[in-house]
Amino acid sequence: MVPVNYYIILSAILFTIGVVGVLTHRNALIIFMSIELMLNAANLAFVAFGSVIRSFSGQIFVFFVIAVAAAEVAVGLALIVEIFKSKRSIDVDQMSSLKG
């Protein structure tokens, strides 16, 4: 019998690691992968709580989150490829053309 707060603590730790990845990296692809890690951590919390209340709502929401994440990754990677074509770099520190 695993109490549910172990799963929630694991979800919180994974989410924190994802946040660190987003904040410290300059490679746009690593930032994107850290966002996927954060989504993954949230999915874990969804399924854990849905399993506690013996309902399928958590798993259905995770289904939709995975579908939306797939769509977001497709469009996001297309954007990154386009940016690379014009700037020859994926360093987010160099994406400062809009800076005043």
Added chain:
Amino acid sequence: MLAQLLFFFLAVVAIAAAIGMIASRNPVTSALWLILNLFCVAGLYLTMNAEFIGVVQVVVYAGAIMVLFLFVIMLLGAESLPAADVLPWQKPLAAVLAIALAVESTVIFLTRARPVGTVTQPDESVNTVTNLRALGETLFTDYLLPFEVTSILLLVAMLGAIVLVRKEKRVH
């Protein structure tokens, strides 16, 4: 006993893979660490009696999304950016603050804001239908509208990705 052992093993490997993902220099290695993390979380879904979500995670998340990531990483050259940091104190400070946040959330979820309950073990499911059938019944009756809207969302994402990389034809 076995359930707790399995949970701790999968949890430790998941956390190690996540730390490996943000700490590695090579983007390809980061993607592979993330794939290991996704497999561990899929194993955790299986311990929670959510077998459809576990398999969907492996097939869609680790099998399609991460492969797409690897394609783009290979396309863009898998370059490791030079470690010329503008703010050299940023990474240690981020690590310290992240450890503080993780410890704080762990303590809070262990003592104060304890969610009460245990997750459904795979041997105590009370329904006689499989998880997939029950999930499908709920999805296509109660959540039919979000399902259809998600299909439109995927269509829009496909169109967006195609339009973004299309070469503009100059019209004279």
